[in-house]
Amino acid sequence: xxxxxxxxxxxxxxxxxxxxxxxxxxxxxxxxxxxxxxxxxxxxxxxxxxxxxxxxxxxxxxxxxxxxxxxxxxxxxxxxxxxxxxxxxxxxxxxxxxxxxxxxxxxxxxxxxxxxxxxxxxxxxxxxxxxxxxxxxxxxxxxxxxxxxxxxxxxxxxxxxxxxxxxxxxxxxxxxxxxxxxxxxxxxxxxxxxxxxxxxxxxxxxxxxxxxxxxxxxxxxxxxxxxxxxxxxxxxx
Numbered sequence: 001x002x003x004x005x006x007x008x009x010x011x012x013x014x015x016x017x018x019x020x021x022x023x024x025x026x027x028x029x030x031x032x033x034x035x036x037x038x039x040x041x042x043x044x045x046x047x048x049x050x051x052x053x054x055x056x057x058x059x060x061x062x063x064x065x066x067x068x069x070x071x072x073x074x075x076x077x078x079x080x081x082x083x084x085x086x087x088x089x090x091x092x093x094x095x096x097x098x099x100x101x102x103x104x105x106x107x108x109x110x111x112x113x114x115x116x117x118x119x120x121x122x123x124x125x126x127x128x129x130x131x132x133x134x135x136x137x138x139x140x141x142x143x144x145x146x147x148x149x150x151x152x153x154x155x156x157x158x159x160x161x162x163x164x165x166x167x168x169x170x171x172x173x174x175x176x177x178x179x180x181x182x183x184x185x186x187x188x189x190x191x192x193x194x195x196x197x198x199x200x201x202x203x204x205x206x207x208x209x210x211x212x213x214x215x216x217x218x219x220x221x222x223x224x225x226x227x228x229x230x231x232x233x234x235x236x237x
Contacts, residue, residue: 003235004034004112005171006140008131008163010147010155012119015178017055019145019206020116021062022221023230027112028063029222032235035110036063038073039099039134040118040125043080051076058212059116067106074102084124094126096134103138111235115140121159132166141171141233143203146194148175150186153193160200171233172203174225180208203229 004027007020020036027034036059044051056073065072075094077086087094107113118125121132135142142163146156156173163170175191195202204225209216 002139004114004140005143006115006135006138007143008117008121009145010159014145014147015176016116016145019174019176020059020114022217024063024114025218025221026227033111034063035106035113037115040075040083041073042077042086044076044078051078071102071106074099082123084126096129141169143171144173145176146173148177148187148190152190170200172201172229174203174206176206177208201229
């Protein structure tokens with residue numbers, strides 16, 4: 001089995017990028033040379049005529065990679081849509097083999113990889129190829145990022161159970177406060193309930209971090225995530 005993690009979410013906007021970066025920090029602190037990848041990114045900004053991936057760039061910077069950004073994020077789309085929809089509008093055909101080629105090109109230079117998906121598992125990258133298919137082909141253990149509030153029980157269990165039924169190795173769930181806490185009853189009770197009924201472990205409850213300051217991210221990662229659960233899937237150091 002390849003070492004590292006594939007990060008997916010129960011939905012878009014749950015904070016996959018922050019959790020991906022936090023896990024990179026934990027791996028690096030353990031002495032593991034870690035590479036990162038966001039194979040497809042929608043909603044990219046323009047620098048002149050070039051589309052630049054914000055999330056892919058952030059992960060590249062977090063992992064301190066010297067590799068070209070087009071290896072980290074082979075496909076960029078301007079429209080904030082599912083890649084298949086964005087590709088039809090923008091006239092760019094996603095070649096799945098190019099994504100795989102970039103992944104293995106990076107993997108041979110690192111001891112482990114953290115790959116962030118786009119949206120959730122059933123987001124279409126092409127008409128007949130979904131994030132789920134990419135996760136299966138890359139062969140990395142899956143981490144599911146979930147929101148803490150109302151609705152997360154259903155979304156999380158659907159995602160986890162579907163992944164397990166599809167044959168994915170699900171390392172666990174991270175509950176992420178991608179927004180300031182509302183102090184709702186749902187936020188207070190969902191983490192405990194999920195830890196009781198979810199078929200995979202809750203790896204941690206990640207706090208809301210204003211901005212992307214590296215020290216705060218690293219501190220939150222070490223305080224909030226269960227490193228023993230993560231290390232089960234990483235190279236022995």
